[in-house]
Amino acid sequence: MTCVTKDEIREFAYKSGIDIVGFASPDCLFKYRDLLKNRYENGLSCNIEEKDIEKRINPYYFLKDVKSIVSIAVSYNIVYEADSPKSAYGTISRTAWGVDYHKVLINLLEKLRIFILSKCDDAKTVLLVDNNPLLERAIAYNAGIGFYGKNNMIINEKYGSYLFLGEMLLNIYFEPDKKVETKCGSCTRCLKACPGKALVGEYKIDANKCLSYATIKKGYLSDDTIKKIGTRIYGCDTCQDVCPFNKTAKRVIKDEFIPRGLKPKHDLKEILSLNKEKFQEVFGPTSASWRGKNTMIRNAIIASINSNDKNAIEPLKSLLDGESSYLRGYSAYALSILDGENSLPYIEKAYFKETDVSAKMFMKKAIKKIRGEVFEDNER
Ligand code: SF4
Numbered sequence: 055m056t057c058v059t060k061d062e063i064r065e066f067a068y069k070s071g072i073d074i075v076g077f078a079s080p081d082c083l084f085k086y087r088d089l090l091k092n093r094y095e096n097g098l099s100c101n102i103e104e105k106d107i108e109k110r111i112n113p114y115y116f117l118k119d120v121k122s123i124v125s126i127a128v129s130y131n132i133v134y135e136a137d138s139p140k141s142a143y144g145t146i147s148r149t150a151w152g153v154d155y156h157k158v159l160i161n162l163l164e165k166l167r168i169f170i171l172s173k174c175d176d177a178k179t180v181l182l183v184d185n186n187p188l189l190e191r192a193i194a195y196n197a198g199i200g201f202y203g204k205n206n207m208i209i210n211e212k213y214g215s216y217l218f219l220g221e222m223l224l225n226i227y228f229e230p231d232k233k234v235e236t237k238c239g240s241c242t243r244c245l246k247a248c249p250g251k252a253l254v255g256e257y258k259i260d261a262n263k264c265l266s267y268a269t270i271k272k273g274y275l276s277d278d279t280i281k282k283i284g285t286r287i288y289g290c291d292t293c294q295d296v297c298p299f300n301k302t303a304k305r306v307i308k309d310e311f312i313p314r315g316l317k318p319k320h321d322l323k324e325i326l327s328l329n330k331e332k333f334q335e336v337f338g339p340t341s342a343s344w345r346g347k348n349t350m351i352r353n354a355i356i357a358s359i360n361s362n363d364k365n366a367i368e369p370l371k372s373l374l375d376g377e378s379s380y381l382r383g384y385s386a387y388a389l390s391i392l393d394g395e396n397s398l399p400y401i402e403k404a405y406f407k408e409t410d411v412s413a414k415m416f417m418k419k420a421i422k423k424i425r426g427e428v429f430e431d432n433e434r
């Protein structure tokens with residue numbers, strides 16, 4: 055008889071607002087060692103992924119006497135219809151609507167921790183929400199939260215895949231829950247719909263091609279990515295939006311995930327004109343803020359190109375003279391497309407002043423584009 059049962063933990067968790075709870079063995083990740091090795095060797099992992107495989111699969115790094123992992127999932131499939139503004143807009147993934155989910159889930163896990171401590175004096179816990187290298191989705195799968203979809207998301211039959219995941223490492227043993235095997239069947243909707251062609255096979259994702267990653271990747275993006283990213287400012291939901299399990303998934307009412315300052319379809323001109331204070335006000339409370347202002351502005355510049363937004367011209371001219379070299383480079387390029395010859399004097403002036411090599415290259419490319427000249431790859 056343990057000091058607390060799985061049923062007691064589940065009951066408390068459901069009452070406090072957690073939608074799904076499962077239990078996994080801390081050893082459940084060791085079997086992914088070769089798969090991860092293979093991903094790294096084949097270039098399918100991206101820069102923000104932890105490169106030390108052992109840290110990704112070994113919960114004992116984080117709690118040396120861990121005996122169970124409590125996996126939790128909170129649905130963000132909220133009842134909410136996003137307005138479509140009349141002006142050009144950029145899209146924000148559902149993961150960044152409302153309050154930063156990391157805070158919401160840590161609060162829920164903290165309540166659960168206090169509950170367990172009230173029953174078990176010797177309980178030791180470590181709480182994790184996306185702030186660690188462990189394979190969160192694999193933990194959720196092994197804890198029976200849902201099955202792996204071909205889009206690599208965890209899909210629960212009742213709640214679909216719009217799920218935030220969190221974990222509690224615990225020094226109390228619980229029998230692991232049963233895994234749920236895939237129910238995708240012959241469906242391939244997500245593979246066909248993926249705009250980045252990142253789903254390179256069933257259950258196989260090339261993170262470097264994923265547009266969700268592209269929206270948070272710093273610096274210059276390839277021409278191909280610039281085209282594919284469309285009007286995405288933060289994240290990409292396409293492979294989840296098309297999934298039939300999400301069409302029938304339970305919708306939830308959660309005030310914390312209702313968009314506030316940052317809208318699902320946010321006015322591009324406003325993002326292009328963000329200063330530090332306004333960025334804090336609009337993006338600060340959300341999970342999209344961590345990548346910083348300039349990356350969001352870069353994405354808005356790209357979105358203005360891809361939506362042919364002439365209203366972006368004036369803010370782009372200001373950015374051409376701004377503090378960030380790579381935003382200067384990008385705005386020159388965007389102006390060459392949106393404003394053509396009208397912007398040539400501005401871009402030329404910026405080009406002669408520019409000291410950053412990459413920004414200068416983008417400006418040269420912009421000037422040549424306006425003049426109808428070919429920009430050779432060796433001019434990069
Ligand atoms: S998030 Fe977007 S780009 Fe990434 S795999 Fe899904 S559909 Fe493809």
Ligand code: SF4
Nearest residue numbers: 203204238241244297
């Ligand atoms: S869209 Fe189809 S194949 Fe993709 S995850 Fe959903 S059910 Fe599976």
